[in-house]
Amino acid sequence: MKVSPSILFADRTPEKQTTCLQLFEEYAPSNIHLCAKHNEIITNLDSLNPDILFFDLLLAPEKEVILLLDSILESYPNLLLIAAIPQNNNVLEQQIITRNLFFYVTTPYEKTEIQLALKRTTTKLHINSSQQLIESSNKALPFYGIIGETKVMQNLFSLITKVAEDDYATVLIRGDSGTGKELVAKAIHLHSHRKKHNFVPVNCAAIPDDLLESELFGYTKGAFTGAAQNKIGRIQYADKGTLFLDEIGDMKPSLQAKLLRVLQEREFEPVGSLKATPVDTRIVAATHWDLEQLVTEGKFREDLYYRLSVVPINIPPLRDRKEDIPILLDSFLDLHATKRGREKFTIPLSVMTALLSYEWNGNVRELENLVQQMAILFNGKEIQLVDLPERIVADYNPDTVNHDHIAKILKNISIETAPEKRRSSANTTMPSTEEWEDGQVDFKELINDYEAQLIIQAMKMTKGNKKEAAKLLNLKRTTLLEKIKKKNLQDMWE
Numbered sequence: 001m002k003v004s005p006s007i008l009f010a011d012r013t014p015e016k017q018t019t020c021l022q023l024f025e026e027y028a029p030s031n032i033h034l035c036a037k038h039n040e041i042i043t044n045l046d047s048l049n050p051d052i053l054f055f056d057l058l059l060a061p062e063k064e065v066i067l068l069l070d071s072i073l074e075s076y077p078n079l080l081l082i083a084a085i086p087q088n089n090n091v092l093e094q095q096i097i098t099r100n101l102f103f104y105v106t107t108p109y110e111k112t113e114i115q116l117a118l119k120r121t122t123t124k125l126h127i128n129s130s131q132q133l134i135e136s137s138n139k140a141l142p143f144y145g146i147i148g149e150t151k152v153m154q155n156l157f158s159l160i161t162k163v164a165e166d167d168y169a170t171v172l173i174r175g176d177s178g179t180g181k182e183l184v185a186k187a188i189h190l191h192s193h194r195k196k197h198n199f200v201p202v203n204c205a206a207i208p209d210d211l212l213e214s215e216l217f218g219y220t221k222g223a224f225t226g227a228a229q230n231k232i233g234r235i236q237y238a239d240k241g242t243l244f245l246d247e248i249g250d251m252k253p254s255l256q257a258k259l260l261r262v263l264q265e266r267e268f269e270p271v272g273s274l275k276a277t278p279v280d281t282r283i284v285a286a287t288h289w290d291l292e293q294l295v296t297e298g299k300f301r302e303d304l305y306y307r308l309s310v311v312p313i314n315i316p317p318l319r320d321r322k323e324d325i326p327i328l329l330d331s332f333l334d335l336h337a338t339k340r341g342r343e344k345f346t347i348p349l350s351v352m353t354a355l356l357s358y359e360w361n362g363n364v365r366e367l368e369n370l371v372q373q374m375a376i377l378f379n380g381k382e383i384q385l386v387d388l389p390e391r392i393v394a395d396y397n398p399d400t401v402n403h404d405h406i407a408k409i410l411k412n413i414s415i416e417t418a419p420e421k422r423r424s425s426a427n428t429t430m431p432s433t434e435e436w437e438d439g440q441v442d443f444k445e446l447i448n449d450y451e452a453q454l455i456i457q458a459m460k461m462t463k464g465n466k467k468e469a470a471k472l473l474n475l476k477r478t479t480l481l482e483k484i485k486k487k488n489l490q491d492m493w494e
Contacts, residue, residue: 005051005125008044010035011084012056020054023114038068045076052121056084056107057092066095070196073099080121084109098189098199098241112341119338144187146180147331150321156313160184163311164191170263172308173286175315178365181286182246184315188284189242197241200234205247213255214271223272235268238281248308249289249300256301259283263307283308318360318367323409325356328364332371343380348488351383353406354396452487455480459489 007024009032024032035044038059045053053072057065072081083104085092096104103117143157163171164187171188173181182201189199207215218233235243245251251259262268263283267276285308294300318325329347337344347355360366370392374383385393454473462468470480484490 005122006031006033006048007052007054008033008035008041008048008050010038010041010044010053010055010059012036012059019109019111020114023111023118024054026118038065041068041072042075045072045079050079051125052080052082054082054084057096058084058086058107062092062095069096069099073101080125082117082121094198098195098197112338116334116338119334142331144183144190146183146187147328148321148324149327150323152316152321153324156184156315159313160187161191163313164188167193167282169310170282170308171284171311171313172291173284173313173315174291175286175288176317176361176363177288178363179315179317180364181315182244184313185242185244185246185284185286189244189282192242192282194241194282198238199242199244200238201244201246202234203246205250209252209255212251213258216255217258217268217270219271220273223270227272230270233268233270235262235279235281236270236277239279240281242282242284245283245285247287247289248285249287249291249294253299253301256304260301260304260307263304318363322356325360325367326352326410328367329355329371332368333375336368336372336375340375342375345374345378345380346382348382348384349410350398350488351385351388352410353398353401353403354385354388354393356406356409357396357401358392448487451483452489455483455487455489 009020009024011020011034013036021032033044033048033050035041036059041053041055041059044050053076055069055072057069059065060068069083072079080102083096083101084107085096085104087106087108093104103120105113105117143160146153146157148154148156163169171185173184175181175184185201186199189195202212202216204212214231214233216233216235218231218236219227221227221229245259258268262279262281265276266280267278269276291300291305291309295302295305333344362369370389374387378387385396455469458469458472459466461472466480466484467477470477473480475483
């Protein structure tokens, strides 16, 4: 039986937040502590030692509450902190987004958002209490929002950690569109000593060339027509923090020269200024282009390329780590179904096989978009092949699929699929004590799984001869055929 976590609820008017209190009771019955003053939070943390702090950031003035937040993060590293901020408060959101909080929600409180926050924190607590994190939960722990259990992703996480420890080396992130280059850049920032300062992303391909210079470097009053006042550029805004230049391969040559000076001299000149301004900004760049080829073609400065790629990081495309697709699906289902208050749809083996056979040229972004679409259209429904977009099933042929490889991928997944999920196991085992106590035993599902395993084993022993398999099982042949069709077991014994 899981131990109920303890929650410290620091809110201006806790007695009025009935939505939160009722939800807290579901996850932490009789283990909720209230605090209505910001100067009492530290005292409560020391005396109560709660697992979770739910912190309304309007308990004190903005500057004061940010100082308190930083003190909590530093002094209680194992505390899971959920921050509450008002909707559309961009300044406060920018302040907390650069800090390594576990979760944040907006006010007025919404039931589904609070449920998602509590579900993730209690799941995290349960995982942390286990000696075998991944094995015991069959869940992937995000690395600063990046999900992956494959060896290539674990190597990526290790490289990010090493790179983040050096606060000055520039980093060049390379990967296909949709692989998560900005997530990797954020992970580098959040794992470094610069995490308390700004992370400033700039998409060089999305800003017109004539505006990109002023966006990056800023300008002085009167620098050009319409420059009525000084403007701080994003390089200066990222001072002591991290500047992320996405799609840097699209930057024009004149700006490449100015950026090179920032890297060499650690200073810049706003447009219209004759005075250089010193800056301590770490630059992380990313591109889907082959910069070496662009250098050869004379479209990208060679000296800038070598300045940027002090530490190159390559993100593998999703097609090269398909073992991560099931856990990515599970995570996206949690996110997009739960926040809409909808029941998660289930994925039968046939559909999962089609998803694992697809090339995913749009990578993780394409996969998340598909899950979001499905979460809107199908509430608690078992997805069928006909429900998938045409691009996914157009070239799918189950007869040419490597089913042994698919079975290996699905062996230890935790995603809620149709009953085929358990058929990858050699035997149906008795439920654990925890499953009995938590009410997770489903008699019909266990019987259905056992029936399916018996049929598959009989078909294997008779090399697909249904008549002989029916004799082994002491069933009529028509009954066996009906069960194979109903349970969607066709070809699973091959």
